[in-house]
Amino acid sequence: MNVQRSLQEPERRLVTLSDVAREAGVGESTVSRVLRNQGSFSKATQDRVAEAVARLGYVPNRLAGMLAGSGSTAGAKLVGIVIPSLTNIVFPDLLRGATAVLDRGGFQSVIGVSDYDPEREEALIGALLSWRPAGLIVTGLEHTPGALARLRASGIRIVEMIDTDGAGLDIVVGFSNRAVGCDSARHLLERGYRRIGYVGHDITQDLRAAKRLAGFCETLQEAGCPLAEREIASGPSSAAAGREALARLVARRPDLDAVYFSNDDMALGGYFHCLTDGIAVPGRLALFGFNALDIAAALPQPLTTIRTPRLEIGAAAAERLAADGPAETVDLGYELIAGATA
Amino acid sequence: MNVQRSLQEPERRLVTLSDVAREAGVGESTVSRVLRNQGSFSKATQDRVAEAVARLGYVPNRLAGMLAGSGSTAGAKLVGIVIPSLTNIVFPDLLRGATAVLDRGGFQSVIGVSDYDPEREEALIGALLSWRPAGLIVTGLEHTPGALARLRASGIRIVEMIDTDGAGLDIVVGFSNRAVGCDSARHLLERGYRRIGYVGHDITQDLRAAKRLAGFCETLQEAGCPLAEREIASGPSSAAAGREALARLVARRPDLDAVYFSNDDMALGGYFHCLTDGIAVPGRLALFGFNALDIAAALPQPLTTIRTPRLEIGAAAAERLAADGPAETVDLGYELIAGATA
DNA sequence: ACAGATGTTGGCAGCGCTGCCAATCTGATT
DNA sequence: AATCAGATTGGCAGCGCTGCCAACATCTGT
Known part of the structure; x- marks a missing residue:
């Protein structure tokens, strides 16, 4: 109950396991066993240790525990x-x-x-x-x-x-990100889209997005309908970047009928651009994302996308x-x- | 160069600081000083230690370092x-x-x-x-x-x-979350909104949202224009929850002219509901959020919200x-x- | 009553590192 | 040549805990 000492001593030493052992009147190893609930000990001992811990406000030192336990079965958790x-x-x-x-x-x-x-x-x-x-x-x-x-x-x-x-x-x-790209392309092809563009973010940063794009392009290629155009936003993916990039893309290629985005963040931005500019989705332009963000499902039109586990x-x-x-x-x-x- | 031993020995012992010391032909403390770039040592020693470290693939053990260093000035970083x-x-x-x-x-x-x-x-x-x-x-x-x-x-x-x-x-x-609530209310009042509702998520989980709401309600109260209605979605905040909650709120109180949301996630959902149902924003219904999510700025109409640092x-x-x-x-x-x- | 299980306990040597101190070496100063 | 401050170095005692082992205590069955 008396914590006054902390006001006097320059460096109050922290309570250690051996303090607890002394207080409880048992050995150190016993305290250790009780605290880790490992090995055997009597109910009486357990109670006395628990009391001592509470009385002293003991906090085990994980650093020491892990160091000591290293090299053995239990090892570092x-x-x-x-x-x-x-x-x-x-x-x-x-x-x-x-x-x-x-x-x-x-x-x-x-x-x-x-x-x-x-x-x-x-x-x-x-x-x-x-x-x-x-x-x-x-x-x-x-x-x-x-x-x-x-x-x-x-x-x-x-x-x-x-x-x-x-x-x-x-x-x-x-x-397989690559397979994701392939399936995404296949979906668009099956629905009859043929003039397909891509909107992505800085791909040197996001190798997985690059793999999706590779699979996507390959499948389009095989179908005899190569990627018509791509627009890469610098910097990380974001709705703002997607919005601006899609705006640039459609300005350059008004004939596109579908756009594949590097992910849902970008796709959301693209969707907002369409809303703003009155581009009918998917009638005039279809949008395809990746990641199945919660928010993408709450849009007026739920986004077509890929859910990843x-x-x-x-x-x-x-x-x-x-x-x-x-x-x-x-x-x-x-x-x-x-x-x-x- | 020979790592064969790991194939034989049941438990290959990790390289320790004293292994490095031996390899470099110096004392342990010297290695420690060099590695921490603390105290003084000659360039020659530094190089020999660096070589030994590289040769042995030594990885310092932070656990041991922190334990040993505890109680002193440097202490646990x-x-x-x-x-x-x-x-x-x-x-x-x-x-x-x-x-x-x-x-x-x-x-x-x-x-x-x-x-x-x-x-x-x-x-x-x-x-x-x-x-x-x-x-x-x-x-x-x-x-x-x-x-x-x-x-x-x-x-x-x-x-x-x-x-x-x-x-x-x-x-x-x-x-001050409370002040945020007050300022949000003031903004709506200044713009002439008078039939104001609230859409929030489970407030027992989010005490800060509760404080904002308290400040918001108080300011409305003082202006003689108390909160008209509130709708609380169960569970955490999300666009889907915001969308549904706003739908319920406007169904119950079609006369509202503004809604304050517990945060931008909820507000985004609300905005999507308005788009879907053709509710003019802010003409028919004003929306106010909190947090200034990036995505909220990319909407067709940027969301009115509070940016927090x-x-x-x-x-x-x-x-x-x-x-x-x-x-x-x-x-x-x-x-x-x-x-x-x- | 006694050997052999089973349950409970404490002592102590490390785990790998850092802090402290003493030892040694260097060059400059008197 | 003697002295001394400063730079450089190594030895070793812990940091607080766990693993191992030996020491008991208690309980079996014969």
């Missing part, structure tokens, strides 16, 4: 997660899916955001590795040589999320990380949402 | 951040602002997401405290008694973000955490964006 951005809802969703599973398994997760910068990703991987995590979840298959080397050398479980178009290091969970990917990544199965690629697929815009 | 959600863009923005500053200061951040659950927040605070962080950034001023007790007992710097309407523990950075709040929170100034409340204000919908 910790995983690192690297994502490129937090502003695109895709990544928070992946995070939610992963942390839900991880939390349940008693894992702590440490997150790094690379801002789509490969160099920064490499640095983050180094930083996260220095936490000695049980595993690492990263985004995409493309990494700097340095990052790849570190990941390989780490000897821990690595999960690469989202993209299955290419070779992974260990475990890969996602879907983001939470499921995050969850599957986390599950694979905890289990120790073989290296494998898990394709969770996607779903074409036939809205009212294409 | 670590902060914990607790936010209620990742799906509402507000929080990723706060995070971005904070981590940008924190990274620059050499801090690592560990993030916890409470899902708007106070109990879960308390648990997260406990978990983060066990990392022995230099400080903690939490969201809002309302916490469970248990959480408050832990925060107080921790003895570390605490920053509460976003909300300045109430008493904080230590440092508070944000703006999210990045700045995160950054200011991080700065205050690192510095050790006095406890204070920092009001970063907000900006009314007069769009075309109200």
Whole structure:
């Protein structure tokens, strides 16, 4: 009850496990066992420890615990997660899916955001590795040589999320962006659209979008109906960028009858442009997005788009990380949402 | 160059600092100094250490470093951040602002997401405290008694973000949600709207929205023009929820001339309902949001809303955490964006 | 009554690193 | 040549906890 001392002492020493042991009149290892609910101890001991903990306001020191426990079976219950951005809802969703599973398994997760910068990703991987995590979840298959080397050398479980178009290091969970592009093209072709354009954002930043576009173009090509025109907005994807880019595109090519967007953010902006300029959708111009944002379904005309299993990917990544199965690629697929815009 | 051993040994031991010391032919402390670029050492030594590190593929163990360094000046360069959600863009923005500053200061951040659950927040605070962080950034001023007790007992710097309407523990950075509500009401009143309704989401989850509404209602009341009607959607805010809720509201009260939304997500849904049903905005019905989402500015009619300095709040929170100034409340204000919908 | 299970407990050596201090070396100063 | 400040270095004791092992205590069945 007396916390006065904190006012006097220059550096109040924090309560440690051995303080608790002394207070409870038991050994340190006993306290440790009780706190981790591991091994055996009597009910009486448990109560005395619990009391002592409460009385002293003891907070275990995870740093020490993980250090001491490292190298053994229990090991560090910790995983690192690297994502490129937090502003695109895709990544928070992946995070939610992963942390839900991880939390349940008693894992702590440490997150790094690379801002789509490969160099920064490499640095983050180094930083996260220095936490000695049980595993690492990263985004995409493309990494700097340095990052790849570190990941390989780490000897821990690595999960690469989202993209299955290419070779992974260990475990890969996602879907084929390339196939998404193909299916999107097929959908437009089936509906009779022939003068098809593309509106995207800076593709050097977003390799997955590039893969979708590649699949899209290829399918159009095979159908003898190549992509008519493309308009790339500089900078990251956003509704504003999509709106402006579509405006430029239709100004240049008024004959287009359908536009494929790099994602729903861009497509929403495109849709708003059509509303503003009185371009009939899909009569005059069809719009096709990617990601199935919640908001895209609430538009006056629900957007035609692709739903990706983001939470499921995050969850599957986390599950694979905890289990120790073989290296494998898990394709969770996607779903074409036939809205009212294409 | 030979990594064969990993194939033989059951548990390959990780390279440690003393391995590096041996390889470089120097003492452990020397390696430590070089790696942290602290204290003095010759260029020659530095090079030899760097080589040894590269040759061995050494990755420092942060866990050990922080444990050993704890209690001293350098201490743990670590902060914990607790936010209620990742799906509402507000929080990723706060995070971005904070981590940008924190990274620059050499801090690592560990993030916890409470899902708007106070109990879960308390648990997260406990978990983060066990990392022995230099400080903690939490969201809002309302916490469970248990959480408050832990925060107080921790003895570390605490920053509460976003909300300045109430008493904080230590440092508070944000703006007055109440004032936002008042200003929003004033704007509508000035423009001549008199039959004003409210569309919100589950307010028990979002205390800040409740404060805005309180300020809003009070100002209307003072103007002798009380809130005419309100419609609350269950669950979290979303465009779909806003759309449906507004539909219900106008069905019940077709006489309303303006609607205040709990935030832009909801307002966007409301706007879409108006487009769908041919309700003229703002002629027949004015719409007012909150948060100034990017997408709200790209609508055919830019949404009238409130821009909040999210990045700045995160950054200011991080700065205050690192510095050790006095406890204070920092009001970063907000900006009314007069769009075309109200 | 006694060996052998089973349950409970404490001691102590690390985990890998940093802080502190003493040792050594360098060059400049007297 | 002696002295000294400053630069450079290594040794070692922890940081707070967990894993391992030995020491008991208690309970079986014969």
